[in-house]
Amino acid sequence: EVQLVESGGGLVQPGGSLRLSCAASGFTFSSYEMNWVRQAPGKGLEWISYISSSGSTIYYADSVKGRFTISRDNTQNSLYLQMNSLRAEDTAVYYCARGGAMGCWGQGTLVTVSS
Amino acid sequence: DIQMTQSPSAMSASVGDRVTITCRASQGISNYLAWFQQKPGKVPKRLIYASSSLQSGVPSRFSGSGSGTEFTLTISSLQPEDFATYYCLQHNSYPYTFGQGTKLEIK
Numbered sequence: 001e002v003q004l005v006e007s008g009g010g011l012v013q014p015g016g017s018l019r020l021s022c023a024a025s026g027f028t029f030s031s032y033e034m035n036w037v038r039q040a041p042g043k044g045l046e047w048i049s050y051i052s053s054s055g056s057t058i059y060y061a062d063s064v065k066g067r068f069t070i071s072r073d074n075t076q077n078s079l080y081l082q083m084n085s086l087r088a089e090d091t092a093v094y095y096c097a098r099g100g101a102m103g104c105w106g107q108g109t110l111v112t113v114s115s
Numbered sequence: 116d117i118q119m120t121q122s123p124s125a126m127s128a129s130v131g132d133r134v135t136i137t138c139r140a141s142q143g144i145s146n147y148l149a150w151f152q153q154k155p156g157k158v159p160k161r162l163i164y165a166s167s168s169l170q171s172g173v174p175s176r177f178s179g180s181g182s183g184t185e186f187t188l189t190i191s192s193l194q195p196e197d198f199a200t201y202y203c204l205q206h207n208s209y210p211y212t213f214g215q216g217t218k219l220e221i222k
Binding site: 045050062095100101102 | 147149151153158159160161164170202206209210211212213214216
């Protein structure tokens with residue numbers, strides 16, 4: 001069974017950092033590009049970052065560029081999102097999603113940025 | 116950046132109705148368009164990919180069409196479990212962009 005499981009969310013103060021993880025199983029992780037998508041409370045979906053299957057190509061939304069870093073470890077079947085300089089507007093559920101057309105999503109992890 | 120304009124933003128309909136939701140792209144995206152359904156508190160679920168390909172396990176009452184800049188999601192006969200919010204996604208070029216969502220409510 002294809003599965004994506006996010007972890008690492010929590011409450012953090014403005015200006016703080018968090019590292020999210022997404023553990024993949026049930027498929028050949030190293031063959032798939034991956035994305036992070038977030039959803040603020042009561043709002044729509046926002047794509048925030050992409051990484052190619054090898055990790056050699058990366059893109060970010062302007063809203064997180066320079067603050068967030070996506071990475072992956074294909075030996076550990078894991079995707080990561082390092083989030084620095086967090087702001088209140090980064091409060092959201094963060095999802096990892098497989099493939100360009102996002103056919104499979106994790107259950108999400110909630111990040112709350114508040115003092 | 117490609118803007119995705121989804122309409123309507125909300126609608127009410129009855130069980131058995133035929134419903135159409137539209138997404139317009141600000142520039143051509145070929146068929147790099149997917150549709151998602153999201154129920155409150157749940158993870159988005161992909162219904163359609165490549166504009167018109169039905170995701171495995173999704174009921175055949177869902178269909179997608181379009182290419183270039185105009186796309187539609189059609190539900191041929193609404194069922195009670197279809198009341199949800201629907202999003203389109205363009206994945207033709209970065210930054211990927213979602214439509215703002217269509218909330219489908221029971222009339």
